[in-house]
Amino acid sequence: MRNIFKxxxxxxxxxxxxxxxxxxxxxxxxxxxLPKGHRGNILMLNPEQCSGCGLCxxxxxxxxxxxxxxxxxxxxxxxYPARCAYCGQCVESCRNQAISHANNxxxxxxxxxxxxxxxxxxLEKENEKDS
Numbered sequence: 562m563r564n565i566f567k568x569x570x571x572x573x574x575x576x577x578x579x580x581x582x583x584x585x586x587x588x589x590x591x592x593x594x595l596p597k598g599h600r601g602n603i604l605m606l607n608p609e610q611c612s613g614c615g616l617c618x619x620x621x622x623x624x625x626x627x628x629x630x631x632x633x634x635x636x637x638x639x640x641y642p643a644r645c646a647y648c649g650q651c652v653e654s655c656r657n658q659a660i661s662h663a664n665n666x667x668x669x670x671x672x673x674x675x676x677x678x679x680x681x682x683x684l685e686k687e688n689e690k691d692s
Contacts, residue, residue, distance in 0.1 A: 606680035610659035617651035643673030
């Protein structure tokens with residue numbers, strides 16, 4: 562008798578699943594819209610506001626940011642999304658409000674160390690001028 566009730570319960574759950582609206586989001590059929598300020602998305606940088614001070618790199622607990630400095634104004638800021646814990650510490654510590662979370666997710670990768678996003682590069686611009 563107990564087996565009959567279990568099977569009936571499963572059968573009614575299946576029928577309810579077809580009758581009711583989906584309880585999940587429609588992603589990937591529809592664009593993913595995340596709430597403003599959601600931490601868990603890829604980082605964006607406003608290059609005009611970034612001074613290369615390195616506070617974001619210093620405070621990143623996951624070592625997802627790397628600053629390569631030649632001089633005070635010549636530097637490159639690299640971002641490793643596969644290392645990022647999306648904690649928002651870099652956003653909090655940036656005194657120029659140059660870093661923010663974007664409303665899109667990082668692309669999947671099979672080579673986490675090879676996935677690098679150059680957020681700002683003034684080294685390359687200076688080298689082009691010298692040539």
